[in-house]
Amino acid sequence: MPDYQAPLRDLRFVMDEMLDYPTHYAGLPGGEEATPDVVGAILEEGARFAREELLPLNQSGDLEGCLLEGGEVKTPKGFKEAYHRYVEGGWPGLAADPEQGGQGLPPSLAMVLSEMICATNLAWGMYPGLSHGAADALRHHGTEAQKDTYLTKLVEGVWTGTMCLTEPHCGTDLGLIKTRAVPNDDDSYTISGTKIFISAGDHDLAENIVHLVLAKLPDAPAGSKGISLFVVPKFMPDADGNPGERNGVSCGSLEHKMGIHGNATCVMNFDGAQGFLVGKPHKGLACMFTMMNAARIGVGIQGLGLTEASFQNALAYARERLQMRALSGAKAEDKPADPIIVHPDVRRMLLTQKAFAEGGRMLVLYTAQMVDLVERSDDADRREQAETLLGLLTPIVKAFLTEVGFEATNEGVQVFGGHGFIQEWGMEQLVRDARITRLYEGTTGIQALDLLGRKVLMSQGETLKVFTKEIHKFCQAEEGNPAMAEFVRPLAKLNTEWGELTMSVGMKAMNEREEVGAASVDYLMYAGYVTLAYLFACAVKHAQAALEAGTDDAAFYRAKINTARFYYERLLPRTRAHAQMVQAGGESLMTLSPDDFGRGFEI
Known part of the structure; x- marks a missing residue:
């Protein structure tokens, strides 16, 4: 089974020395709680949780996958228990507002934890990961009633969230969606349509799932200008805010995928489901971008985590695997052959992985500071500059780190040689899991158009x-x-x-x-x-x-x-x-x- 040790020494170098996170945190409203001791404790406990709770479930979850039985999705063995321990530890609300059940720490700390989770069990990490985006969208665009009903539950992790965008006939071109929302006599809408590729669309980890769904009203303008956003719970909350009657939303099937088998990628059917408008009519795409921008950075972190995991295991193998002698003469004379780490081409592959892991970490943590400033700074000028930089860096984080992440995981297989192609070593799973990161939340081509076309030109x-x-x-x-x-x-x-x-x-x-x-x-x-x-x-x-x-x-x-x-x-x-x-x-x-x-x- 692959191993993993959180790169705490490198994290401390980038955070404490290079980017001066202690001063950064001290200058943020509410950041004074993020003292070096507190940050250190969080990193160490996060590293322990990732290695001890999530890593042992990664290969077994990949082999077992998710099952759809009686209209309900069951996650792989151990996933549910690990999620409950995650919730008990208070991890979902690490960076959320205390008034909504969170701990109020800077968002960047949650991003550091995300790298560790992605490195040890990407499929599992997608379940809580999507909830952060749903919570952000409701926090920024939801009504007070919607926040009271859904936000605290999402922050605490008792409920999870999804984003339902894509449909069978359209991918990125959301202006083509056919899902419809018809207003009812009260403040609700009847939602009908089918969404595909919905990560964590259904599962057994939490007691309720909050879907954020793009749909069109009867009077919607054509194209993307006619899209509205709706919150559609799996179970309608009762008078006490607990899951009540089942809503008209169900998982029609599970996708059979190349990787991330432990995460349920669902076809979701909305059959007259009851939903509630989030934000203004026909302005749903702007609301959804609150989720999508956070998700794009999150996917870049997935590429980073998989790069680090592949590098660590390739390095361990290269130190032990004996094959041939160094061209300059034997390096391990007491052994029948030299460890392959002495060979220049193996070093090239390992250093490529190492450089992309360390460089990617610096990029994520630099970008994370911009996220902190945009979300928390009370200095309007600093916030505006950070927002500009964040807009520029987000497509680079998402696309570049996933492109080189896929390269790095492939190099990991290559270091192992034929053994890398064999399932038991776990290296081929990292390649399969990494492949989706170049696709979802906007392909590399979409990110590139956003960078060059929208952000720059x-x-x-x-x-x-x-x-x-x-x-x-x-x-x-x-x-x-x-x-x-x-x-x-x-x-x-x-x-x-x-x-x-x-x-x-x-x-x-x-x-x-x-x-x-x-x-x-x-x-x-x-x-x-x-x-x-x-x-x-x-x-x-x-x-x-x-x-x-x-x-x-x-x-x-x-x-x-x-x-x-x-x-x-x-x-x-x-x-x-x-x-x-x-x-x-x-x-x-x-x-x-x-x-x-x-x-x-x-x-």
């Missing part, structure tokens, strides 16, 4: 400038530091080029809109590599400072610098290919007619 580059100016100031400050030259010089050059590429695409798009779609994915990947380069350079600066000051943990800091050097020499050059493809334009993509795609195999 629609703001005429102003959103991007907020971030590139930060990188520029860092490079200026370190320009005269010889120890930083190997990192700062290429970073400064890439930072300038990022702006030039943006302007180039923008100019082409003025004449041909398809240029944005043609460039978008390569543009996003370029942005991801440059963003990680900036964060690695920041990490090097702090690692060098620690070494110069004298430290008992010199090996950790040297490893951090060497990992950054590997990233700059072996992974960052990928920006050259992405930049070239961005500049290539869309002509070669758009010239071939749809009929001509099949030339060569027709009869």
Whole structure:
């Protein structure tokens, strides 16, 4: 069975030294409770829960999967008990408002816990994970009555939540949805329609499930401007707020999937179900984006967690597996062969995993600070800047970390060789689980269009400038530091080029809109590599400072610098290919007619 140890040392470096989380928390309203001692205790207990409670259920849950019996979904053995312990520990409400049953700690702490959960049991973690988004949507857009009825239950974890968007005939294009909501004589609506791919749509972990459903009213305008949002509980709350009569919502079937078998991915049927409008009529998409943006960051964290899990197990295997001798001569002369970690190509794969795990963690924790500021800061200027950065970084977190996460888990299988292809080692499960992260909550292509089209070009580059100016100031400050030259010089050059590429695409798009779609994915990947380069350079600066000051943990800091050097020499050059493809334009993509795609195999 795969093992996992939460990377607490690396977390402490990024949080305490690199990003100065203690000062960050002290400056947040309510953040004074997040003292270093409290944060340390939460991280250690979260690490224990993930390793001892969730990890043992990961492979068994994958093999057993979920069952639909008598119209009810049953989760794998042990999932329900683990969820009850999760609720008893107060984990669901870690960052929620105390008035709603939460502990009031900063959202970033919950995001750190999420990495540990995703690394040990992604399928299980999706059940409580979706509830946070449902709670956020109700908190921001629900009526007081809706908050009183549903919010505390969601925060406490007694009830769980879902987001019901996709339908059989439409995926991302939600303007095509057919689910209907007809107003009743009271304040309720009758909801009818079918939703597919609904994660945690039905299960036996909690006593009730709160569905947030997109539907159209009878007078809805065409397209996405006619979408409304409704809260539709599985069981209607009674006068005391407890689950009462069964509502007209049921799981029609379970999807048979490539991965995340322990999570119920449901076809949900709404057959005259009673629902209640959330927010204003025809403004449901804006309300749902409150959930979707949080979920997109959450999916990026899934990519990070799976990267870390694969890396740890590949590293352990590479240290023990004996095969061949090093080309420079035997390294383990007392053994019949050397451990494979001595071989350069195995080191390349391991360092790729390590760099993406450590770089991804820095990106998530940097983004998490923006989430804290947007949610909690009482400084309007800081909140506005954080919101701008968060808008820019969210599609990068979601798409880049899942793309490289899938690469990293595949490298994990490769390190194991043939054993990686065998089920018992657990490495192939990580690949299968990672594959969905590039798809749900908006594919990589959708995230890329959001980044380049909406966030960058629609703001005429102003959103991007907020971030590139930060990188520029860092490079200026370190320009005269010889120890930083190997990192700062290429970073400064890439930072300038990022702006030039943006302007180039923008100019082409003025004449041909398809240029944005043609460039978008390569543009996003370029942005991801440059963003990680900036964060690695920041990490090097702090690692060098620690070494110069004298430290008992010199090996950790040297490893951090060497990992950054590997990233700059072996992974960052990928920006050259992405930049070239961005500049290539869309002509070669758009010239071939749809009929001509099949030339060569027709009869």
